[in-house]
Amino acid sequence: MxxxxxxxxxxxxxxxxxxxxxxxxxxxxxxxxxxxxxxxxxxxxxxxxxxxxxxxxxxxxxxxxxxxxxxxxxxxxxxxxxxxxxxxxxxxxxxxxxxxxxxxxxxxxxxxxxxxxxxxxxxxxxxxxxxxxxxxxxxxxxxxxxxxxxxxxxxxxxxxxxxLGGHAVAPAVPAARPADARQVAGMLQHWREALVALDYLDLAAPKKLMPRLNQLVNRAQPAEEEIHILRGIAKAVLQTAAKAKG
CATH class of the missing domain: 3.40.1280.10 (SPOUT methyltransferase, trefoil knot domain)
Known part of the structure; x- marks a missing residue:
């Protein structure tokens, strides 16, 4: 019109x-x-x-x-x-x-x-x-x-x-690419190693800690960059734990 x-x-x-x-x-x-x-x-x-x-x-x-x-x-x-x-x-x-x-x-x-x-x-x-x-x-x-x-x-x-239908709202930043299952699994393995190094995870009696963390991460639907951040934290934990034991 x-x-x-x-x-x-x-x-x-x-x-x-x-x-x-x-x-x-x-x-x-x-x-x-x-x-x-x-x-x-x-x-x-x-x-x-x-x-x-x-x-x-x-x-x-x-x-x-x-x-x-x-x-x-x-x-x-x-x-x-x-x-x-x-x-x-x-x-x-x-x-x-x-x-x-x-x-x-x-x-x-x-x-x-x-x-x-x-x-x-x-x-x-x-x-x-x-x-x-x-x-x-x-x-x-x-x-x-x-x-x-x-x-x-x-x-x-x-x-x-x-x-009349409005204008599309442009996102402030480009949508982040979600992490895939392989990336999530790699991050969880990294965290598993870090939690063991901290003596927080007992491999003899792990109970359901890692499956629960897996479910938490699935609900969060992290982006690839966020997975990199979490792996960086795990790497820092492992380095700090190694220094403390060395």
Missing amino acids: RTRFVLIRTSHAGNVGAAARAMKVMGFDDLVLVAPRWPNVLRRQETVQRASGALDVLENARIVDTLDEALDGMDHLCATAMTPRDFGPPTRAPREHLASLVAAGAGARPAGVAFLFGSERFGMANEDVYRCHVALSIPTNPAFGSLNLAAAIQVLAYEWRMA
């Missing part, structure tokens, strides 16, 4: 840059500004600084005079409103509503979804809310529900991306 973020009469240049950044980290790039305070807002220093690398979103953004122009090609309009209105579209939580859009049958899904945001000071005008299909209200602390414009965009961009 095509996705567009529409900022109506935005008054702070920094919020435009921050909005572009919020969109880009969630993989969206269609930004339209309706009658912003600054005609050159996309090139202002504060805008560029707050975009923090999302310059391509700013370069592709458009400035239009009317909301009609901004909504061209969009067929599902989502207003953003913290305060419910007595009249107008239903107010719903973003997660619930956006999931229902994606779950709808192929013929019922919108071709283009637009998220509309009003000015920082006054929010969305009633007449703009009335033309929308839904008013999305982010569940916030009832005693303090005020969100910065860019923060609200970030939340809705995240919720929409998750509804």
